[in-house]
Each structure stands twice: as C-alpha cells, then as structure tokens.
Amino acid sequence: MLAIDRPTNLRLDDQLCFALYAATNAVVRAYRPLLHEIGLTYPQYLVMLVLWQDGEHAVHEIADRLALPAHGLSPLLDRLEEAGLLARRRQAPDRRVVHVRLTAAGVELERAAAAVQRDVACQTQLAPDELDALREELHDLVRQLAPEAATGPISGTP
Amino acid sequence: MLAIDRPTNLRLDDQLCFALYAATNAVVRAYRPLLHEIGLTYPQYLVMLVLWQDGEHAVHEIADRLALPAHGLSPLLDRLEEAGLLARRRQAPDRRVVHVRLTAAGVELERAAAAVQRDVACQTQLAPDELDALREELHDLVRQLAPEAATGPISGTP
DNA sequence: CAGATAAACATCACGTGTGAGTTATTTCTC
DNA sequence: GAGAAATAACTCACACGTGATGTTTATCTG
Numbered sequence: 604m605l606a607i608d609r610p611t612n613l614r615l616d617d618q619l620c621f622a623l624y625a626a627t628n629a630v631v632r633a634y635r636p637l638l639h640e641i642g643l644t645y646p647q648y649l650v651m652l653v654l655w656q657d658g659e660h661a662v663h664e665i666a667d668r669l670a671l672p673a674h675g676l677s678p679l680l681d682r683l684e685e686a687g688l689l690a691r692r693r694q695a696p697d698r699r700v701v702h703v704r705l706t707a708a709g710v711e712l713e714r715a716a717a718a719v720q721r722d723v724a725c726q727t728q729l730a731p732d733e734l735d736a737l738r739e740e741l742h743d744l745v746r747q748l749a750p751e752a753a754t755g756p757i758s759g760t761p
Numbered sequence: 762m763l764a765i766d767r768p769t770n771l772r773l774d775d776q777l778c779f780a781l782y783a784a785t786n787a788v789v790r791a792y793r794p795l796l797h798e799i800g801l802t803y804p805q806y807l808v809m810l811v812l813w814q815d816g817e818h819a820v821h822e823i824a825d826r827l828a829l830p831a832h833g834l835s836p837l838l839d840r841l842e843e844a845g846l847l848a849r850r851r852q853a854p855d856r857r858v859v860h861v862r863l864t865a866a867g868v869e870l871e872r873a874a875a876a877v878q879r880d881v882a883c884q885t886q887l888a889p890d891e892l893d894a895l896r897e898e899l900h901d902l903v904r905q906l907a908p909e910a911a912t913g914p915i916s917g918t919p
Numbered sequence: 920c921a922g923a924t925a926a927a928c929a930t931c932a933c934g935t936g937t938g939a940g941t942t943a944t945t946t947c948t949c
Numbered sequence: 950g951a952g953a954a955a956t957a958a959c960t961c962a963c964a965c966g967t968g969a970t971g972t973t974t975a976t977c978t979g
Contacts, residue, residue: 610875622899717768741780748787
C-alpha cells in the first residue's frame with residue numbers, strides 16, 4: 604500500500620462533535636439510574652423541567668423550549684399521561700392546540716427530581732462558576748449553529 | 762393555592778445537562794444533511810472516524826473508543842458492511858473476536874468526510890483555540906463522570 | 920363566503936442507545 | 950482434563966429523534 608496523504612482534520616479525539624456526544628452520553632448515563640427510581644427517562648425529565656418551571660404549556664411550546672421538533676413529543680407525553688403525571692386537553696378558542704398540565708402527582712415529583720439533580724451536579728465535581736461558564740459556551744454554540752429554533756422556518760436552498 | 766417553596770435548582774436554562782443535550786442535537790443536525798449526501802448517519806460517521814484513524818479493529822475496541830456498549834454496534838456495522846464500506850471476519854487465534862476492516866470504498870470515503878467536517882467546523886465560527894478549550898472541558902467532564910469508560914487507551918483497574 | 924394555505928398535533932418507518940438474555944469461544948480453577 | 954467463570958458478539962424489546970405523511974382546525978386570499 605502506498606502512503607497516500609490522508610486528511611488531517613479527522614482525528615476522533617480532536618472532534619468537538621465527538622466530545623459533545625461523549626459528554627452528553629456520560630451525563631445522561633449519570634442521570635438514568637437515578638431518574639429510573641422516580642419513574643422518568645431523561646427526555647421525560649426535560650419535559651417535566653419545562654412544566655415545573657412555567658406551568659401549563661401547549662405541546663409546541665414545550666418542543667420550542669427543548670429545541671426539538673414537536674411531533675416526537677406525542678408518544679413521550681402519552682407515557683407521562685399514562686403515568687399520571689400530566690393531563691392534556693384541547694380548548695377553545697384554538698382547538699388545534701393541546702394544552703399540557705401537571706397533575707398533583709406531577710407537581711409533587713419535583714422534590715424528588717431536585718434531589719436527583721443535586722446528586723448528578725455533585726458528581727461532576729465542577730464549581731458553580733465553571734459550570735456556568737461551560738453552559739454559556741455551549742449556549743453560544745447552539746446559537747451559532749441553530750439561530751432559529753429547531754422547529755423554526757427552514758432556510759434551505761430550493 | 763399556597764405558594765409552597767419549590768426547589769431552586771431546576772430551571773431548565775441553568776442545567777448543564779440540557780445545554781449539552783441541546784448542543785449535541787444542534788451539532789448532529791448540522792452534520793446530518795451533509796453526511797446524508799455521502800451515505801452516512803452520524804454514529805456511522807463516528808465509527809468510520811475510528812477506522813480511518815487506526816485501521817483494523819475488533820468490535821469491542823471500536824465500542825471502547827466511542828464510549829459505547831459494544832452490542833449496539835452490531836446492526837450499525839451490518840449497515841456499513843451492506844453499504845460496502847467495511848468487512849468483518851472472525852480469525853484465529855481468538856475466534857470470539859470479530860475484526861472490522863475498511864474496504865477500498867471505505868478508505869476512499871475519508872476525503873469526502875473531511876470536507877464535511879471542515880464545513881461544519883466552519884459553521885461553528887469558533888477559533889481553533891476556543892474549540893480546543895471547549896473540547897478539553899468536555900473531556901474533563903467525561904473523565905469525572907465515567908472514569909472507567911474514558912475514551913482512548915483503556916487503563917483497566919488491576 | 921369559498922378555496923387555498925398554514926398551523927398543531929398525531930402516526931408510521933427507520934436508525935440508534937440501552938437493558939436483558941443467548942450463543943460460541945476462551946480462560947480460569949480444581 | 951472437566952467444569953465454572955469470563956469474554957466477544959449477537960438478538961430482542963423499548964424509548965427516543967427524525968423524516969414523511971395524514972387529520973383537524975384556523976387563517977389568509979380572492
């Protein structure tokens with residue numbers, strides 16, 4: 604085999620995308636067993652965060668908040684509803700919109716979730732200011748790559 | 762309703778885990794359409810990165826490198842093999858191990874992938890040193906959360 | 920007002936990441 | 950050397966995240 608010149612920018616450990624991928628996997632793996640004990644998956648936990656913080660929401664508002672396309676939330680909300688944590692209903696004046704509201708059990712779960720969050724935050728061994736700095740860098744990255752929301756208007760070339 | 766005290770640590774935008782989740786999603790969404798043109802998904806691209814860099818590998822070595830459980834790679838490797846990018850074979854002296862090797866087409870694809878990587882890196886609008894710094898912070902986080910599963914050479918506990 | 924367009928949500932198919940369980944092979948222990 | 954334990958890979962079931970498509974409702978346009 605000849606030693607042809609290979610591209611020089613593809614070393615796995617040099618890829619920011621892989622560092623992100625591995626870090627996200629690691630964090631979710633840290634959360635998973637703790638969330639499992641309170642009956643949530645990680646994406647379900649994120650939806651609950653939105654609802655604990657801001658109260659009732661339309662489905663598409665939750666999706667915007669999480670930078671996800673809305674249509675993936677339907678089965679997830681099905682499971683949370685079946686678990687008795689939230690209720691959905693359509694309502695005038697716009698009957699297209701499904702409003703999502705926590706049940707009493709859903710509200711109550713916040714205390715247990717807060718304990719889970721503290722546990723994982725502790726595992727990271729990061730000082731609050733380091734944590735804030737990293738979070739802000741990631742936020743800037745998202746703004747750079749997706750200035751419009753994930754579900755927003757696509758400005759693709761025709 | 763009484764204003765009961767709510768946990769104070771659960772604001773969505775304060776969560777590092779959500780910043781990671783959103784950033785990873787954004788980066789993968791940046792890669793997806795470009796990778797689609799060269800016939801790869803994002804996880805398939807990561808596997809190809811490992812093979813382009815280091816040549817032949819056992820399946821469990823690829824999994825270690827990507828910090829993933831090995832058993833999820835089987836169907837992924839099926840697809841890459843079916844696409845003609847790699848070949849697998851068991852081999853003495855240890856016939857449990859499946860060795861994965863790129864085909865000529867798999868090797869050739871590296872040039873197109875390098876162009877994709879440069880495109881996305883450019884979209885981030887990050888200077889190389891900012892990029893390196895962020896990558897290192899994420900790497901530290903992974904080491905903190907999953908010291909056993911750190912990427913790179915595995916230093917198993919004696 | 921009628922028809923077209925858009926929005927909100929749901930459904931289906933596919934690839935992935937994970938847990939549980941299987942099979943084949945190797946290595947350890949007696 | 951025989952049986953037990955460990956290892957490597959695979960399979961199945963489930964929950965996402967995404968693209969394509971459908972249904973219902975609201976809004977825009979003529």
